Amino acid sequence: MRHIIQEIVDTLESFVDHEEQSIMLIEAETEEAPLLLKTFGMVEENELSHDIYLSFGDEFQDTRKYVELVLERQQEQIEQLNIELEKKNLDTIRQIPSELFERNKPSKIRFFELMAHIRKVVDPERQVIWIFYPLSDVSKEEFYLKLFSYVSEKVLAGDLDNTKLIIRDCPSGFLREHLGYGEKNPAVTFYRPELDFQSVLKKLEEQSENENAPEDEKMQSVMLMAGVDVAEKNYDQALEKNERVLSYYKKTKQKENESIVRNNIGDIHYLQGDFPTAQQHYEDAVNISVERKSQPMVLYQSINLGNSLFMQEEYEEAFIYYDSAEKLADANKILAQRIHAMERMGKTKHCLKEIDEAREIYEKAAEICRKEEFKLGLRSILHGLMELHEGENDTENHKKCEKEYNRITKELEDIEPNLVKEASAQ
Secondary structure, three states: HHHHHHHHHHHHHHHOOOOOEEEEEOOOOHHHHHHHHHHHHHHHHOOOOOOOOEOOOOOOOOOOHHHHHHHHHHHHHHHHHHHHHHHOOOOOOOHHHHHHHOOOOHHHHHHHHHHHHHHOOOOOOOOOOEEEEEOOOOHHHHHHHHHHHHHHHHHHHOOOOOOOOOOEOOOOOOHHHHHHOOOOOOOOEEEEOOOHHHHHHHHHHHHHHHOOOOOOHHHHHHHHHHHHHHHOOHHHHHHHHHHHHHHHHHOOOOHHHHHHHHHHHHHHHHHOOOOHHHHHHHHHHHHHHHHHOOHHHHHHHHHHHHHHHHHHOOHHHHHHHHHHHHHHHHHHOOHHHHHHHHHHHHHHHHHHHOOOHHHHHHHHHHHHHHHHHHHHHHHHHHHHHHHHHOOOOOOOOOHHHHHHHHHHHHHHHHHHHHHHHHHHOO
16 A cells, blocks of 8 residues: 555655646545545655645635635644744744735635735745645535636736645546646646555555565555455455465564464454354464564454354353453553453353343443443443343333433434444444
């Protein structure tokens, strides 16, 4: 994946360094936006670059709100920067003129005047790169077009020296159609990163077979491809790839990576219902992680090992690993995994018919979730309690839990329905 990100970084840096190009229009799917923003940050963090990057991933609802949000953000940044400059007895930067916050001018003009102000207060030798990339889809394309076509035309006309714009375009292509790009307008370039699933998979395959690529990077590509195989239930192919990577990490004595791959192999066997073999690989993974004192890996792998034992009805031994994971998660203040481990502990005690112990674990976990307002975890714990009460024919407490369970479910669905579906499927 690293080389895919590097391709995007190289493309962005090429645009920034290009003397004839002033505007880059980028089109990508909404789910790809966070990765793009990450690459923008990587370009900005380049120590060899003296350019100024101003990046905005905020949602575009309407022109005035968006412009005022950008104004406020820039005002805050200048305030923070001036505090640091004053500490060093250096000259401060002139703040944004107050009239730009007044609504007696069209928003697009205030937007451009903000850019002009920033251009004046920044060293003229340094480029100012404005990045406007809303993370969510633009619903009001007409307003978006009017705002960004206006400032783009100003930049193209030379009204802002040494200034470049990187702007998110949408699938309809309204900005690139309006401005033109490439041969029609050499100052504008259009970029569509190949981040769709098939393109990424193809690049991973190419990287894994590239004789000139570093071996570590090739192995990372193979691991990612194995993950795709697992998702598509091509378990034999996934196992073959993981065995190849495991052999490399053993040979190069990369113990942490060896532990990860052994856990992956355990997952493949677990998904196929071969729990004894999964257990063996999880044990190998945990042993390495314990040896390396990698607590996050021990925590994650202990739950996996517990699950493989649980599926073999080795409940008492499974409980030991769940209990260890819970203590480790508590010590490291990892709430989600602590509650997950406690849910498994309660379930295991229920299967052992140790009802009082199961109830005590569930109720303790529920109280933690309520205190921390961890609704997704509380929903899972309440489900376990409902099963417990149902098995004991405890109608009163079952109804009480069910009422809270339904309320929590409704609240979660209102926030993120897919999250509830995913949790229910697990």
